[in-house]
Amino acid sequence: xxxxxxxxxxxxxxxxxxxxxxxxxxxxxxxxxxxxxxxxxxxxxxxxxxxxxxxxxxxxxxxxxxxxxxxxxxxxxxxxxxxxxxxxxxxxxxxxxxxxxxxxxxxxxxxxxxxxxxxxxxxxxxxxxxxxxxxxxxxxxxxxxxxxxxxxxxxxxxxxxxxxxxxxxxxxxxxxxxxxxxxxxxxxxxxxxxxxxxxxxxxxxxxxxxxxxxxxxxxxxxxxxxxxxxxxxxxxxxxxxxxxxxxxxxxxxxxxxxxxxxxxxxxxxxxxxxxxxxxxxxxxxxxxxxxxxxxxxxxxxxxxxxxxxxxxxxxxxxxxxxxxxxxxxxxxxxxxxxxxxxxxxxxxxxxxxxxxxxxxxxxxxxxxxxxxxxxxxxx
Numbered sequence: 001x002x003x004x005x006x007x008x009x010x011x012x013x014x015x016x017x018x019x020x021x022x023x024x025x026x027x028x029x030x031x032x033x034x035x036x037x038x039x040x041x042x043x044x045x046x047x048x049x050x051x052x053x054x055x056x057x058x059x060x061x062x063x064x065x066x067x068x069x070x071x072x073x074x075x076x077x078x079x080x081x082x083x084x085x086x087x088x089x090x091x092x093x094x095x096x097x098x099x100x101x102x103x104x105x106x107x108x109x110x111x112x113x114x115x116x117x118x119x120x121x122x123x124x125x126x127x128x129x130x131x132x133x134x135x136x137x138x139x140x141x142x143x144x145x146x147x148x149x150x151x152x153x154x155x156x157x158x159x160x161x162x163x164x165x166x167x168x169x170x171x172x173x174x175x176x177x178x179x180x181x182x183x184x185x186x187x188x189x190x191x192x193x194x195x196x197x198x199x200x201x202x203x204x205x206x207x208x209x210x211x212x213x214x215x216x217x218x219x220x221x222x223x224x225x226x227x228x229x230x231x232x233x234x235x236x237x238x239x240x241x242x243x244x245x246x247x248x249x250x251x252x253x254x255x256x257x258x259x260x261x262x263x264x265x266x267x268x269x270x271x272x273x274x275x276x277x278x279x280x281x282x283x284x285x286x287x288x289x290x291x292x293x294x295x296x297x298x299x300x301x302x303x304x305x306x307x308x309x310x311x312x313x314x315x316x317x318x319x320x321x322x323x324x325x326x327x328x329x330x331x332x333x334x335x336x337x338x339x340x341x342x343x344x345x346x347x348x349x350x351x352x353x354x355x356x357x358x359x360x361x362x363x364x365x366x367x368x369x370x371x372x373x374x375x376x377x378x379x
Contacts, residue, residue, distance in 0.1 A: 066357060067334040071378045072134075074098070074108045074117055075341075075351055079369035085119060085132070090332065090353060090376075092364035098132060099139070105130075106373065107151065111158045112200075114379030116178075118142070118152035118161055129163050131178060134379065142180040149174075153196045155203070162186075162196040162205050173207055173220060186224050195237065196220075201245030204266075208237050217250055219266070229268050236262075238283035238328075243290040254278035261295055263310065274308040281306075283328040288335040296325040296340070305329055305338060305354065318354050320361040330376045339364075341372040 069090035077086050085098040085105050099105045104122040111118070117132045129142040129152045143149035145167040153162045158178060165174045168185070171192040176183040187193040191211035198205050205220045206229070215235035219227045230236045235253040242248065246266055251259040258278035264271040274293065275281070280303075282296035297306040297317075303326075304319035318338075322345050329338040337353050344350050344363075351364040351371050365371040 064357075066336055066355065069332055069334070069337055069353075071114060071333050071376055073330075073339050073351070073353075073364070073374050073376050074110055075365075075371055075374040076106055076108065077365070077367070077369055077371045079367045079371070083370075085117065086371075087134070088351075088364055090337070092351075092362070095365070098134075098137065108373060108375055109152050109154060110375050110377035111154050111178075112156060113158055114377040116158070117377075118154060120150050120152065129161065131161075134377075140179065142176060142178075143183070151194065151196060153198045153205070154178075155198050156200050160198075162198055164194050164196065173205065175205075175222065186220055186222070187226065188224075193218075195239065197239055197241055199241050199245045199266075200243055204245075206239040206241065206248055208239065210235075215253075217248065217264070227268070229264055230271070240284050240286055240293075242286050243288060249284040249286065249293050251281060251283065261293060261308065263293075274310065274313075279306075282325075285329055285331060285338075287331055288333060294329045294331065294338055296327065296329060305340065307356065316356070318356065318359050318361075320354075320359070323352060323361055327372060330374055332376050333378050339374040339376050341374060 072087050072089060074085060074087050076083050082102060083104040083106055085108055086095060087098055088095040105119055107120040109118045115134055117134065119130055120127050121130050127148045127150050128144060129149050131140045131142055142161060145165060147166040149163055149165045151164040160175055160177055162173060162175045164171055171194050172185055173187045173193050173196050174183055174185050189211045191209050193207055193209045195208040196205045203222045207218055207220055208215055209218050215237055216231060217229040217236050217239050219229055232252055236250050238251045240249045247263050248266065249261060249263050252262050253259050257280045259281050260273045260275040260278050261281055261284050262271060262273040280298040284293045284295045286293055291309060291311050293308045293310060294305055297304065299317055299319060301319055303324040304317055305325055307316040324343045325340045326343055327341045329340045331338055337355055339351060339353050341349055342352050348368055349370045349372050351374055353362045353364060
């Protein structure tokens with residue numbers, strides 16, 4: 001049987017054949033790599049997209065915040081005609097006169113809890129130890145000997161005081177209760193015994209004596225037992241306890257006004273000098289965390305404060321033009337600042353604080369008078 005196709009049928013059959021050929025050949029429009037990608041082979045297009053993703057931002061380091069200054073600074077001033085005790089806030093805004101007698105009041109020492117001040121007052125040409133209660137301003141007389149009593153030092157718990165007395169015609173170390181009762185002589189040596197400093201953790205007192213013909217550092221217990229800490233050929237002085245009571249810093253003389261700053265264990269071992277060469281150092285002062293020592297020093301640019309890191313051996317120099325520190329610096333309770341007595345432009349003695357991380361000096365006093373012997377209390 002003959003089958004005849006019309007023109008329309010021919011077109012339909014031709015179109016169908018084209019479609020079938022496209023299906024078989026994939027129409028020739030799909031790249032081979034795309035088909036391979038569907039089968040699990042790496043897809044270049046996907047890789048390129050992943051490579052253009054935004055990178056993760058690096059964390060931005062943040063500055064360590066500087067803690068605010070706390071407590072009060074007690075100091076000596078003759079702005080009202082004679083040496084008296086004053087107190088100021090750390091910013092210098094609120095300054096208060098603490099003693100108002102006609103006596104000469106010096107050597108303030110703040111109790112460990114920050115509520116009382118032991119000091120020395122000269123009345124009728126004789127020096128005695130007194131204690132002032134900061135809150136009430138009440139003053140108690142601790143010693144009343146016919147001879148000089150000086151250099152008070154608080155016990156760790158604030159219940160007792162050590163001091164130097166000449167009542168036996170020789171400088172000796174005494175202790176007493178904080179109310180002045182039970183005064184007891186602890187040393188008895190023809191040599192002079194001075195500069196008592198009480199351990200912050202034990203009933204031990206470091207002091208200076210020349211009983212071996214040279215100034216050395218000794219330890220004293222409340223039973224009167226004495227042990228020797230230093231026996232250096234040069235004179236040693238200005239002992240200062242570390243906060244944990246394990247070590248003492250001190251000065252060892254190097255001729256004239258020069259000295260070095262050294263540290264020794266409470267057991268007399270591991271003596272080590274922190275300074276690379278002698279300078280005009282003041283008494284050393286420990287930071288509250290026990291990692292550093294600060295001392296006034298003559299630097300290349302003049303007088304400044306040098307901080308010795310006893311952990312890694314590094315030093316930091318604090319300095320400001322026209323400000324010459326004198327005497328020993330004193331740390332703030334939080335350890336970010338120091339208060340210091342300074343000679344300003346070669347004239348008056350004034351008080352400054354210095355913010356250690358920024359070397360920023362702030363003037364606290366501006367009177368045309370002597371301002372000195374600052375100590376920083378917790379309250």
